[in-house]
Amino acid sequence: MAWPTALPLIAILRGITPDEVVDHVEALIEAGFDAIEIPLNSLDWRRSIPLAVQAAGKRALVGAGTVLSPELASEVADLGGHLMVTPNTDPATIRKARERNLYTAIGFMTPSEAFAALAAGAQSLKLFPSTNLGPSYIKAIRAVLPPDVPLLAVGGVTPDNLGQFLDAGCIGAGLGGDLYKPGQPVSRTRDQAAAFVKAYRSV
Incomplete structure (x- = not known):
């Protein structure tokens, strides 16, 4: 298995509105992001x-997060999405x-959940x-997972601690509140995106 984009960092735009989504997507892509999710x-x-999806074109893999049912997965596909992230x-x-x-990109916490996800096709x-x-938990999980399975860290990842998760065995991360908070200016998204890209490339 291989991660499908050049930069294994997912921008999580939780709480984004239609009026602002295009500007923030453009800012993320300009900073180097090529995977973006809009939580449901x-x-x-x-x-x-x-x-x-339209704003990104072929420059980024765009889809949805917090997808909780087969019906919602189908709806994301119908809307043109190509990425599904679950908690x-x-x-x-x-x-x-x-x-x-x-x-x-399937959310899990335990080894049993990880292997159930893989058995279902994650x-x-x-x-x-x-x-x-x-x-330390990530290192233990990584030791039992198939070595070719891309593993992302999600929840509380910042530019300052991203390197710890990469060193522990993650290939990248999903980035939420430290990258984007509802209503923040595009300049903040641009600055934080640049900080994350710099942190990733410095490891």
Whole structure:
């Protein structure tokens, strides 16, 4: 398995609105991001996802996070998304996403959940909440996972601690509140995106 984009960092735009999504997507892409998710607990995500997909074109893999059912996975695909991120391990949702050609980054916490996700067809795994579990937990999990499975850290990742998760065995991370908070100016998104890219490339 291989991560499908050049930079294995997912920008999580939780709470983004249709009016602001295009400007923030452009800022992220300009900074070097090429994987973007709009969580389905965001306001009016059914409008935001197509706008983000159109703005990104072929420059970034765009899709949805917090996808909790097969029906929602299908809807994301219908809206033009190509990425599905979940906070949990639900085999039926994973299978539907693969059927609809969505790239899957599946949330897990335990080894049992990780292997259940892989058995259902998950293409990558996201350990959540990573900062609560810590790098030592990631090292232990990484030791039992197939070596070719991309592992992302999600939950509390900052430019300052990103390197710890990469050193522990993650290939990258999903970046939420430290990258984007609802209503923040595009300049803040641009600055934080640049900080994350710098931190990743300095490891």
